[in-house]
Amino acid sequence: MLEKKIITQLRNVVGKDAVLTSREDLNAYSYDGTTTWTHAPDVVVLPTTAEQVSQILKLADESKIPVTPRGAGTNVSGGSIPIKGGIVLCTTRMNKILDINKTNLTATVEPGVVLQDFNIALAKQGLFYPPDPQSFLGCTIGGTVAENAGGPYCVKYGVTKQYVLGLEVVLANGYIMNLGGVTVKNRTGYELIMLFTGSEGTLGLITKITLRLIPMPPANKTMMAVFDDMAVGGQAVSNIMASGVVPAKIEFVDNFVLRRIEEMTPMGLPVDAKALLLLQADGSPAAVEAESKQIVDILKKSGAKEIKVAKDASEAAMYWKMRSAGFAATFGAAHTVMAEDVAVPRDKLVEFIRKLDEISERTGFFICYLGHAGDGNLHPSIFTDIRNKEEFARAQKAMEEIFEAALSLGGVLSGEHGIGLEKQRFLKKAMDPVALNLMRKIKTILDPNHILNPGKIWEEERV
Amino acid sequence: MAKSKQDRYEQIKRFEADLTKCMKCGFCTFWCPVYQEERIEPSVARGKNMMIRGLLAGELDYTKEYADRLNKCTLCMTCTANCPSKANIPNVIVAARADMVKARGLKFPYNIIYRWLLPRRTLFGRVIRFASWFQGIFLPKTEGTIRHLSMFLSALGKGRNIPQIAPRFLRQMVPVVNKPPGGVKATMTVGYFTGCMTDFVLPDLGKHVIDFLTRNGVEVIVPGEQGCCGAPVFLGAGDFDTGRKMADSNVKAFEGLDYVISDCATCTSALKDYPKFLADTPEREEAYAKFAGKILDISQFLVDVLKLPASAYKPSAQVKGKKITWHDPCHLSRHLGITSQPRQIIKSIPDIEYVEMPNADRCCGMAGSFSMYYYDLSKQIADKKVEAIKSTGADIVASSCPGCEIQLIDSLLRNKVPVKVMHIMELLE
Structure with a gap:
């Protein structure tokens, strides 16, 4: 518990309405989008300016109070859970779009701007910000930068870090630091922006973000392909990528997810399909026409059982809505869902799918997956029940095998969700020990008292 | 224990x-x-x-x-x-x-109002009438047809603009049985659930609904025993015991009728919610389910049951040549899935222009007692609706929920936006 004095000081900084202390309210900040982790904070603070954030951090640093930054809490890594209690610093009220510049093709926003609100504002001006984590309806841009989030569009357009041009970051000691600017080119010193992008709230609090934009592609076309065999679907993805055409999105849905989605929202999906690929080509109308024709050809040659090209925007929207319901479909399927986020090199996708089948057979756990096939980033999920200790331990073991399989193929532990709490057990295996040690040193330089999001990324006892 | x-x-x-x-x-x-x-x-x-x-x-x-x-x-x-x-x-x-x-338990004054006053329709009417005598004396008249309501309703409303209590209630204006006029053959008989707002505040709307239906060959029964639908009591306040009493008497009041229509989206939805929330015995479950099956929103009744031709929808004098937009009440659109029928009716009216507002189904923030507890929050939600209405350039915003209408009138006045709020039935001649 925090001293009353601290609460009073926090109230003095942000005002009474922006400090939450009731048990009911603290309960509401004890979880995120994961099923496994919960821990309540001692207080929730909702600042509206960088100056307020600075004062909160100064206060916390002096009294060595843990501070867990949080946006909308839609993350699926445990990253925004205040596992050490203390302060949740929630940015949802810092939600102003400060500038959209059509000439510079940049936008500057506060961290609490919701991605979908941002997308709507950009669309009005014919602009496009590609990183599209499927939590876009809820997630804040600050959160997507701190997690270096990706999504379906990243196969063609890259992840969040490829779009961050400038940041305002409040350091643990309260200093408000500016990094980068609004220019696409900037070769001034180290790429410190990249240090904070993907830092999962452990190095500083992002209070302002300048993002690179691109003009909205004038045309797009959505295609759906059905496969009898998941590996054949995976091979089709590799064939497309090797053919010289880069679709805007290539998404993969397995039979289980497909059935669940059709159950939740009947839309006439081919529920017998073992695997379904959802693809989109975008660009100028002529390019879209040519690319989609090429994609359909390759899909046919690769053994697709059925191919559908969306007739219009509403049919396309239906397919993509299905995809975004995918996580809901898996997360609602069991008490505890261990949804992982490994990514493998694209040319190892088929091999990885086969390994997943093997692991499933050997461990007896059903493994379902959906994800971004185009960039080798799948989300294999194991259904279990954390209340059943014995089973949960076995499930964790099975998940470990999945990680090992991905790593052995040259893959990574997390493609887009971040390490947070969920994956820290495996970090040692997935990183060069010298690099891991360097991360710790950086952390200690920037946050000597370890107040910022403590307990995340690396395992506790080593801190 | x-x-x-x-x-x-x-x-x-x-x-x-x-x-x-x-x-x-x-x-x-x-x-x-x-x-x-x-x-x-x-x-x-x-x-x-x-x-x-x-x-x-x-x-x-x-x-x-x-x-x-x-x-x-x-x-x-x-x-x-x-x-x-x-x-x-x-x-x-x-x-x-x-x-x-x-x-x-419930806190004062809600325990008095919900447990004691709302279930007693006649008494409730008298209290409201009593309150209405003071509304013009103590408080200045505001613009349009809106006045501040004094006494306890004002305390509940925290100073919001509330429509004036009608000099005569609907129940005092119309008989129980309303037959089609001479020369028009009755093809159907329906019960009319008037709801508190139409009865006490908007009796002219009720009269108009009855006239419209009878002119189109519908005999309209207005049972005197009907009361409040119970929405503020069992949905808003969670008082299921009182809710059951109200439900039981409403079910009884409309016994023997095949259709019961309502011009209030909240009432319609609440009546249909009886089985879901209030059925605590097999008898009630059966009775409530049967009752819920009879309930129809007025636009749903006109379009889906009566199947009136487009020519039946003529503009009333005050809407001719006007631009009209539609606000979907939550209780109509998401609770009951009724969105096309009202639009079909409005679009059938000649000599008007229909314009769809952005996010027409976004909540207006009224939500009955919610807006009494949290008036400031309710106003903030309403301001977004006002922006949407303003962006259409409409002269009239139509809806079919007196609750929403009060909220819209209040917020449009507060924001000084000269758009008239009308019930969908008032658009019709």
């Missing part, structure tokens, strides 16, 4: 499937009108659901803060309509309100 946990959370347990369906994705934050204003997690469906789970787990209790967070929901159902898991959290919220009221 301490009640078992099962008993304590009797109503919540009935909606356990909804409670557990939420998988915490947080997408509801984008849709929730309350969250959009407050931007804090306890405002949104996910937060409320987790709070109720906390209650069940014994981590939380019935505190002032718990009640406050639970009450701060308009039950607009936008979260459910957009939920990837289709978790109906408003169900859980209503149930949790009921369990809380059962355990802790």
Whole structure:
């Protein structure tokens, strides 16, 4: 518990309405989008300016109070859970779009701007910000930068870090630091922006973000392909990528997810399909026409059982809505869902799918997956029940095998969700020990008292 | 003796499937009108659901803060309509309100109003009449047809612009049986559930509904025994016991009729909700389900049952040549799925221009007693609706829920936007 004095000081900084202390309210900040982790904070603070954030951090640093930054809490890594209690610093009220510049093709926003609100504002001006984590309806841009989030569009357009041009970051000691600017080119010193992008709230609090934009592609076309065999679907993805055409999105849905989605929202999906690929080509109308024709050809040659090209925007929207319901479909399927986020090199996708089948057979756990096939980033999920200790331990073991399989193929532990709490057990295996040690040193330089999001990324006892 | 946990959370347990369906994705934050204003997690469906789970787990209790967070929901159902898991959290919220009221009772003055006054229609009418004598004396008349209402209603309304209480109530203006005029053959008989607002505040609307129906060959029965639909009592306040009394008497009042129509979206939806929330015995379950099956919104009745030709919809004198937009009441659109019928009716009217407003189905923030508890929040939600209405350039915003209409009148006046608010039936000659 925090001293009353601290609460009073926090109230003095942000005002009474922006400090939450009731048990009911603290309960509401004890979880995120994961099923496994919960821990309540001692207080929730909702600042509206960088100056307020600075004062909160100064206060916390002096009294060595843990501070867990949080946006909308839609993350699926445990990253925004205040596992050490203390302060949740929630940015949802810092939600102003400060500038959209059509000439510079940049936008500057506060961290609490919701991605979908941002997308709507950009669309009005014919602009496009590609990183599209499927939590876009809820997630804040600050959160997507701190997690270096990706999504379906990243196969063609890259992840969040490829779009961050400038940041305002409040350091643990309260200093408000500016990094980068609004220019696409900037070769001034180290790429410190990249240090904070993907830092999962452990190095500083992002209070302002300048993002690179691109003009909205004038045309797009959505295609759906059905496969009898998941590996054949995976091979089709590799064939497309090797053919010289880069679709805007290539998404993969397995039979289980497909059935669940059709159950939740009947839309006439081919529920017998073992695997379904959802693809989109975008660009100028002529390019879209040519690319989609090429994609359909390759899909046919690769053994697709059925191919559908969306007739219009509403049919396309239906397919993509299905995809975004995918996580809901898996997360609602069991008490505890261990949804992982490994990514493998694209040319190892088929091999990885086969390994997943093997692991499933050997461990007896059903493994379902959906994800971004185009960039080798799948989300294999194991259904279990954390209340059943014995089973949960076995499930964790099975998940470990999945990680090992991905790593052995040259893959990574997390493609887009971040390490947070969920994956820290495996970090040692997935990183060069010298690099891991360097991360710790950086952390200690920037946050000597370890107040910022403590307990995340690396395992506790080593801190 | 301490009640078992099962008993304590009797109503919540009935909606356990909804409670557990939420998988915490947080997408509801984008849709929730309350969250959009407050931007804090306890405002949104996910937060409320987790709070109720906390209650069940014994981590939380019935505190002032718990009640406050639970009450701060308009039950607009936008979260459910957009939920990837289709978790109906408003169900859980209503149930949790009921369990809380059962355990802790209602607070003054709501206990008096909900338990004692609303179930007694005639007495309620007299109290309202009594209050209305003072409304012009103590408070200045505001613009248009709106006045501040004095006495306890004003205390509840916290100074909002409330329409004047009618000099004569609908029940005093019309007989029980209203036959079609001479020369028009009666093809059908319907019961008319008038609702408190139409009865006490908008009797002319009620008269107009009856005239329109009788002219189109419908015999309209207005049973005197009907009362309040119970929405503020069992949905808003969670008082299921009183809700059952009201439901029982309404079911009885309309016995023997095949159709019961209502011009108030909230009433329509609440009457249809009797079996879901209030059926505690097999008898009630049967009676409520049968009753709910008879209930139709007026536009649904005209379009789907009576199947009136487009030519039946002629503009009333005051709407000719005007630009009209439509506000979807939550209770009509998301609760009952009625969105095309009212639009079909309005678009059939000659000599008017129909214009769709952006986010026409976004909650206006009224939500009955919600707007009494949280008037400031309710106003903030309403201001977004005002912006949407303004952007259409419409002369008239039509709806079919007197609750929404009060909110729209109040917010348009407050924002000095000269758009007239009308019930869909008032558009028709």
